[in-house]
Amino acid sequence: MQDRQEQWQHKVESLLDNDEILALVYACDESLLHQFSQTQVMQEFFTQFFGKIPNAQDLQALKTFITPKLTQPLYIKLIGHFSTLCEAQVITKAYFHHLLLNIHAHKVDSQARTDTQSTKDLSHTHTLIEEFYQSLQELCTQDSQIQVLQRTWHNAKEQKFSIGVTGVLSAGKSTFLNALLGKEILGSSTIPETANLTVLQYAKDQGAKVHFWNLEEWEEILADSHTDEGLMRFVQQTQSTFGDNLHSYITKEGISKHIELSELSVYTSANHASKLCNLIKKVELFTPLKFLQGGVDIVDTPGLDDPITKREEITKEYIKDCDLLIHLMNASCAATQVDIDFILETLLERNISRLLVVLTRADLITPDELQQSLQYTKQSLQNAILKISQSLDSHAILSRITFLPISSYNALLARTQGNAPIPLEQTGILAIEEYLDTMLLGENSLKARDIAYLCLKSFASIAQDIAHDLSLESKILHASKEELEEFIAGERHQSTLLREHSVRISQAIMDKNTELEGTLKILNDFILMSLQTSQDRLKERVVQNITYAKRQNRTTTKEDLQELFTIALKDIFTDITREYKYKLNTKITHLIQEVHSEVQEVCHNLEFAHTPPSFSFYAKDEQIAHFVHILSSEVFALSGSGAFASKLDSVFNQTFALFSQLIFTKSQHTREAFLEFFGKISQMITQDFQSQITHKEQALQKALQQFEKSNNQETKDLIAHKLDSITQLTERIVQTYKELE
Known part of the structure; x- marks a missing residue:
């Protein structure tokens, strides 16, 4: 089999350049082999590639060999050819779908095999992780290390x-x-x-x-309903259905209720007469x-x-x-x-x-x-x-x-x-x-590898902390009185430097937020300019349409205006907000990367679990319809007026001012969310630095107690043995996680 695949290697390259023949190869199963073999094009291909008419096993081996080499563009081309074969009734509709699924399944399987061959099997890695966990437990020098170790182990085992x-x-x-x-x-x-x-x-x-919903969330819904006709109907329906009982469901804290599965539709179905679904935020x-x-x-x-x-x-x-x-x-x-x-x-x-x-x-x-x-x-x-x-x-x-x-x-x-x-x-x-x-x-999924990698990285950090503590004990036990005093002063000076570094890093993090605020201001100016340009173009287009209609002795109807404004406002909102989101997210991603690099250099055990807040700028059809209704009604009322052109500016200015609030309100929410986000990061960093300082002090106190309590050779030998063990263990942990990179 290996020899045959080596012979195929160069032939396959030319086959991948001929997507029509490739599609026929994939489509040819045992039931179609005889039929395909009667065609001149396939006879020539079979003779050139196999030197004979192949059997079903030969074809399957070739497909298995080719599938990992398929690129996405080539896969799309194959779908087109399969579609043609289906339309020509060469293959059935069911077989068409079967082909797509089979190719995908083989690609997935091939990738899984490649992943398994490229690194050690994860089951072996999991065995090592458990071994490392047991060894670290025995070598931990402080309770705080054991707590971090157990939390890391638990998170790796219980990862959702x-x-x-x-x-x-x-x-x-x-x-x-x-x-x-x-x-x-x-x-x-x-x-x-x-x-x-x-x-x-x-x-x-x-x-x-x-x-x-809790009361604050419901009040936000009420506020949003003022510019959203669909949401307004939702609120009116809810208030009409529940009346005075509404506040027994919507409370300040928000209530939760356990129900039977058979009751689910009562609370979640939009079609249920109770309309309780209107009051539900989420369901577990x-x-x-x-x-x-x-x-x-x-x-x-x-x-x-x-x-x-x-x-x-x-x-x-x-x-x-x-x-x-x-x-x-x-x-x-x-x-x-x-x-x-x-x-x-x-x-x-x-x-x-x-x-x-x-x-x-x-x-x-x-x-x-x-x-x-x-x-x-x-x-x-x-x-x-x-x-x-x-x-x-x-x-x-x-x-x-x-x-x-x-x-x-x-x-x-x-x-x-x-x-x-x-x-x-x-x-x-x-x-x-x-x-x-x-x-x-x-078991060998990308997610499983990620979990194993992060667990091992955390283990390596814990091992380094243990090595530092043991090294500290060893130095103190071997020090003279003068060396000991000098050493203690040096360690406490390091703690002072850590405190100063903590303040600098926290300030640097908050500076990122100031930088983001500057970006938001620039983007808001961009929105204003873009909206003004779009407003002028739309207004000019409306004037031209109405003027042209009058010349043709045709009346511009309200429906004509509604259709024009619906399409135009959707396009304006989509184009402006898409560029806004992309530019803002590019900036945010850059700032977050800078924060990560600054934090990870100095915060060894920091669990950087906070993810940046998400934000969206989708305009609902009902929201667009609200502005379409205003514009079409007022422009239609003005279209027969002699002061049409002069009054049109006022109508557009007022409507676009409200339209822009859809974006600016969200921009303000974004600013507040990221202020809180960077604030949390700054707080986490301060806590991590304080934890490092506390850990240093505890390790120092423990070493001093050990020095006063027992300064014999047996103690020195024991610490030397532990230090040697943790050094070797750290090397093994680092080697294992590097194999997963």
Whole structure:
């Protein structure tokens, strides 16, 4: 087999340049081999490559050899050729989907094998980690070291995996999750069903816990409703339904309630008559499903275009800490602007390295339509990336996305009832599970490696602290009285320097916030200029349209104006805020990197767990509609007036001033959130420095006590032995984590 693969090496390179032949090779299974062998083009290929007509095993070996070499662009080309074969009825629609899933599965499997071969198996690493933990426990010199060691060990063993599931309303999230979980837990219908953020967690006894809005959150919703007609209707419906009882649900602290799983729809369904879902902020759902074992959480979002802005903000706070994001899009619909914005925000602004885009309801469209949907999404993303910056590599960004089709409903039927129009292996659910297992959940997953690496890094830091303490004891035990006094003075001087360094670092961190405030001011000026330019262009366009209509003896209707303003305001908001977000996040990322480098040089045991706050600038359709209504009504009223042109400035100025508040209000929230964020970092650094100073003093006191208590050779030999042991252990720990880098 090895000899044959070596012979194939050069031939495969030329095959990869011929995507049409490559597609036929992949499409050719045992049932089609005879048919394909009758064609001249395949006869020539088989003779040139194999020297004969191959058998099914030869073809499978070739596919296995080629699959790891497939690039994303080549994979997309293959999909196009498979689609053509399907349209020509050479292969069936079901086999088309089977091909896509098989190639992806082989790519995933090949990558897993490559990862396993490139480093030691993680099971061996886990064995070493446990050995290091036991050894460090025996060598720890202070209680504080034992506490850090045990916390690190616990976090590594109990590390949670968080999967965020996103998409616009009615993207099919609930059906997809039910299929993934193998049980119909979440309600689903053609009308948006799950109206709340839901966090699924493992528990032996199933149940749920609902969390209601608190008073402050509800007041924010009321404030947002003044410029959002959809939100205004939501508030009016809620107040009408609950009346005076509303404040028994919405309290200052916020209440939570445990419920049975059978009651879930009463609290979460947007279609339930109780309308309790209007009062719910989030739901925790507990179920004994195996997929959730091992600390796996699934965050099911109510929809990125959720009309409740506050709930969308909470959703974004949850998903920013997810280890993997799954974004769902209806395969039969083109990617929406919200889809495009979210994907870009995820890849560019949140530094998410892995994104799985699932095309739902793939069984309802033809392979050609699926291919068109994929191409449209990719092209839209490329165009949006170019709008942000010409310097960004769109191909590199798109390569971080994996696209997989699924028929969630058929997968759910196959798993819950055992019968479905499409076999389970052709629904797409198995390919998605393989992806999750390799990227996140498997023993050799990237996530598992990350956890092992961070644990070992922390162990190395603890080992260095222990070595420092033992070295301190050894120096004191071997010192003369004069040397001892000099040594103590030196150690305490080091503590003084640490305090001074703490103040300097904290001030430097706060300076980052001042720098960010300057950036926000510049970006706000950019918004003002951009809005003014857009306002002038739109006003000029309106005047031209109305003037042209009059010349044609045609009346400009209110509906004409509504259509014009809807498209224009959406484009203006999208273009301005996208550039704003990109520039702001670029600055924030740069500042955070500077903070990391400054902190990690001096703060050895600092758990840099705080993630920067997220922010969004999505304009809801209802918010846009609010401004469209104002502009179209007032411009239409003026269109027959003699003072039309002179009064138009006032109408546009007033409306755009309100329009800009959508952005400026969010900008202010961003400023406040980052002020708090950098403040927390500064506080953590101060605490870490103080911890180092306290540790030094305790180690010094312990060494002095040891000196006074027992200054014999046996004690010196024992410390020397421990110091030698911790030195060797540190070297082994460092070597192990470097192998994982």
